[in-house]
Amino acid sequence: MPGRRRLLRVWSGAVTAALALALTGGGQASAADVDNARNPGFESGLGDWTCSAGSGTTVSSPVHSGSAALKAAPAGQDNARCAQTVAVRPGATYTLSAWVRGGYAYLGATGTGTTDVSTWTPDTAAWKQLSTTFTTGASTTSVTVYLHGWYGQAAYYADDVSVFGPDGGGGGDPAPGVPSAPGGLAVTGTTSSSVSLSWNTVPGATGYNVYRDGTEVTAVTGTSATATGLSAATSYSFQVTAANSAGESAKSATVTGTTAASGGGGGGTGVPKHAVTGYWQNFDNGATVQRISDVPAQYDIIAVAFADATATPGAVSFTLDSAGLGGYTADQFKADIRARQAAGKKVVVSVGGQNGTVSVSDPASAANFADSVHSLMRTYGFDGVDIDLENGLNATYMTQALRALSAKAGPSLVITMAPQTIDMQSTSNPYFQTALNIKDILTVVNMQYYNSGSMLGCDGKVYSQGSVDFLTALACIQLEGGLAPSQVGLGLPASTRGAGSGYVSPTVVNNALDCLTKGAGCGTFRPSRTYPDLRGAMTWSTNWDAASGNAWSNAVGPHVHALP
Structure with missing residues (x-):
């Protein structure tokens, strides 16, 4: 969510189209196959490589193998693109791969004469291999292979680039052997x-x-x-x-x-079948300052933003901003929460935002997270927790933390999540993995359909934010990727001031809800089936909604509650 603590990230359709690529299992290699890349391990410095705006250098640590690796740092409007031209044979298939770590890293090939390819990974602390394949055109004798990072992100490292396939006259390294069987499954x-x-x-x-x-x-x-x-x-x-x-x-x-015995998904007893979630700001950033008692009745789940990290790894705390909220006291806050709950509403504490650098990365921090959130639930009366981490999430230990919290709080625990669009493009993403890992206790994932630029839909096509298609085609990824329809909600800004980009009118939100639940109101994308149990919608924030006369909740709220 934007506001005091929101990071705005814009992704181009050209880049996000890389997400459509799936690894194709290589067939038996020809005896003549070689690595056609030159200086693939950067052992000869930047020889044979050209890096934009002087962004690249070689380092002796960290390296994946050998004694050197590439380090390239994006700056300003430069994405630290490092490339080389590779000789290839016409009408041949090549496997392009590289080992990367650090900031966001992209690998691709252009000038293939057929379909240019690319693949990418978010920032990673360990070496990770990127790989894709391409086929050259009937008259193609060279292609450009490249690596680059992303604007405003940390430097990336790369090593052991390879372009394996028929010898184009510029390589010479032998083809790889068949790998050994994986261990540790x-x-x-x-x-x-x-x-x-x-x-x-x-x-x-x-x-x-x-x-x-x-x-x-x-x-x-x-x-x-x-x-x-x-x-x-x-x-x-x-x-x-x-x-x-x-x-x-x-x-x-x-x-x-x-698999678990329950055929559905979801924790949080008492949450309506179709629900509206709204974030309530515990700070004044120019939106209408509210008390919990001011939040309109259309909101079924109120996410209090935000809990903060403490000096104890994994632990969080919450302090009401009484001064910024016009003298709102903790006792009044607690009483208002109880009143909302008496009216059938749920109030959860949100962990995250742009500055919410809560790190749950080992068993100790997972236990600290569960203990501290449970303590906040007892202190303030919160019904559960919202996971809104934009700075990385470890699926293994966040899963441990939330299951430990569930064991403490019981089946009434409400767990919501608000990942960015990029976090839910694939089930291999840690955010998506976490959601699937806790499906039996997860209430709803309200993905943020804003501040994201263009993204892939479940049909592999790129859709621009701000349209019905963007909402429905991206929701389809979650709906077909393992989440129950009752665990999927559409997260949108309440007004143009609530986000840097991606605002759509309440009419567009309602059309998307109708498309997914009833097959009506769709754009060019039509889901293969309907999902009448879709949970509903979310907005950032109740405060920005109030600043616009509650236009969002007055339109979307009744529509959600009237869904089949």
């Missing part, structure tokens, strides 16, 4: 319809294939995956193989995952 989470898995990295692998009961079900580039669309209370066996251009490894050891 484990079940990391289950819901009634999904099983999440992770395994160890295999050197030389460009991707991994996941098998369920002996049949390949998905291919990924990372070392985790979530199998979705499963039956409740059912055991499944899983194996994983590693792959590269030389072929596919033997299968890993088998693990068994058993």
